[in-house]
Amino acid sequence: MQLSREVIAKIYTTKELNDLLYQIAKIGESARTNLAEVNPGVPEVLKELGIEGNREPPEEDLAKKLKNLKDFLVKLPKARLEFAFEPNEEFIRKISRLLNVGRSDHLVLEITVKRDLLAGATIEFMGNFRDYSYASILDQVVKEKVKGAFS
Amino acid sequence: MDTLQILLIGSIFLNLIVLLLLFSLYQTQRNLADLTPFLRRILKLRNRVVGKEKKVLSEALEESKDTVEETLEELKSVEDVGEQMRQELNAKAEALVRDTISKDSEVFQNIINTITESYKKEFENLAQVQNSEFGKVVAGAKSSIQLEIGRLREELIKATIEERGKVNQELSSYKEKVKNDLDQKIFLVVSDVARETIEQSVDTGKHEELVLKALERAKNERFL
Numbered sequence: 001m002q003l004s005r006e007v008i009a010k011i012y013t014t015k016e017l018n019d020l021l022y023q024i025a026k027i028g029e030s031a032r033t034n035l036a037e038v039n040p041g042v043p044e045v046l047k048e049l050g051i052e053g054n055r056e057p058p059e060e061d062l063a064k065k066l067k068n069l070k071d072f073l074v075k076l077p078k079a080r081l082e083f084a085f086e087p088n089e090e091f092i093r094k095i096s097r098l099l100n101v102g103r104s105d106h107l108v109l110e111i112t113v114k115r116d117l118l119a120g121a122t123i124e125f126m127g128n129f130r131d132y133s134y135a136s137i138l139d140q141v142v143k144e145k146v147k148g149a150f151s
Numbered sequence: 152m153d154t155l156q157i158l159l160i161g162s163i164f165l166n167l168i169v170l171l172l173l174f175s176l177y178q179t180q181r182n183l184a185d186l187t188p189f190l191r192r193i194l195k196l197r198n199r200v201v202g203k204e205k206k207v208l209s210e211a212l213e214e215s216k217d218t219v220e221e222t223l224e225e226l227k228s229v230e231d232v233g234e235q236m237r238q239e240l241n242a243k244a245e246a247l248v249r250d251t252i253s254k255d256s257e258v259f260q261n262i263i264n265t266i267t268e269s270y271k272k273e274f275e276n277l278a279q280v281q282n283s284e285f286g287k288v289v290a291g292a293k294s295s296i297q298l299e300i301g302r303l304r305e306e307l308i309k310a311t312i313e314e315r316g317k318v319n320q321e322l323s324s325y326k327e328k329v330k331n332d333l334d335q336k337i338f339l340v341v342s343d344v345a346r347e348t349i350e351q352s353v354d355t356g357k358h359e360e361l362v363l364k365a366l367e368r369a370k371n372e373r374f375l
Contacts, residue, residue: 079375081366085358095366099375107375118349119358121365123374130374132365134349142341146334 005106012096014110017073024073028066080110080124084117084133 011017079099087095092111099107114122117133124130353361369375 083358083362084353085355087359087362091359091362095363098363098366099370115350118346119353119361121362123366123369125375128374130369130372132368134361135346138342138345138349139338142338142345143334146337146341 008106009097009100011073011076011106011108012092014078014108017076017108021070021073024066024070028063076106076108077126078108078110080112082112082114082117082122082133084113084115084119084135086113087111 011020081095092109096107096109099109117135118138119134120132120137122129122131122133366375
């Protein structure tokens with residue numbers, strides 16, 4: 001599957017990834033229908049694959065392309081991030097770019113909001129977990145203070 | 152001489168003997184017949200003697216009766232004498248018996264004394280043996296008891312130490328639990344206050360800054 005980095009870079013989070021997979025599934029179901037009717041805003045990634053407008057490529061060719069694309073997207077590495085606030089699109093793009101700098105593959109982010117973290121972030125990647133939240137720092141500080149006060 | 156001749160001679164000899172016997176028997180019967188008158192006289196004489204005998208007997212009986220009565224009278228006097236004698240004899244017998252008993256009692260007492268002394272000695276010996284054996288047993292038991300007491304003391308000390316250790320451990324656990332509970336409560340209070348303070352003091356820009364800082368740290372640690 002050959003997709004340009006510019007196209008892939010637009011898949012910031014699992015939200016974009018899931019939308020794309022959904023559209024791929026829809027296209028597969030209505031291969032001979034007007035794609036514009038299925039998804040008027042056909043993503044650029046589909047355009048790159050020659051799937052755009054009301055063009056109807058041969059059925060076998062389309063199915064093969066869609067399957068390859070789906071396999072490629074599903075296998076993209078994902079990192080689960082927890083923030084204590086709701087990030088905006090701009091900030092998401094910013095951190096996506098930051099985390100993908102120097103990577104040969106493309107890291108897709110799965111972002112959830114957890115107020116208990118107070119600030120900072122937790123990261124889960126490839127089965128490993130790191131806690132960079134201020135809640136953990138606060139716990140540690142308060143425990144030490146309380147322990148020191150009563151010992 | 153053949154057998155037949157011997158038998159013939161024997162038979163003749165036997166017949167002669169029989170004839171002699173028969174003749175002898177005949178002679179005897181004839182003599183008895185001659186004695187009959189004599190026997191009759193003897194019978195008469197005898198009857199006369201019997202009569203006299205009866206008379207003599209009757210007279211003898213009369214005499215005897217008198218004699219018996221006299222004898223009875225004499226016997227009566229003799230009985231009185233006998234009673235007296237009997238009493239004397241009784242008294243003597245009693246005295247004799249008493250004396251004998253007394254003597255026997257002495258002998259018996261002596262025997263009893265001897266036996267008692269013997270038993271006393273035996274008992275004394277037995278008591279000595281018992282004392283000796285008891286002493287041995289006591290000595291043995293004493294050492295055994297001392298060992299047992301020592302063992303029990305050690306067990307008691309060990310059990311006490313173990314129990315004290317357990318109690319101390321439980322006490323420590325309890326103290327630790329109470330302390331942890333207290334720490335947790337204090338921690339929650341302080342943490343809540345701190346959270347509220349941080350939430351109020353951290354704006355979006357600061358959040359973004361802290362997140363970027365965390366992600367950069369992760370990248371630097373080559374976690375991502």
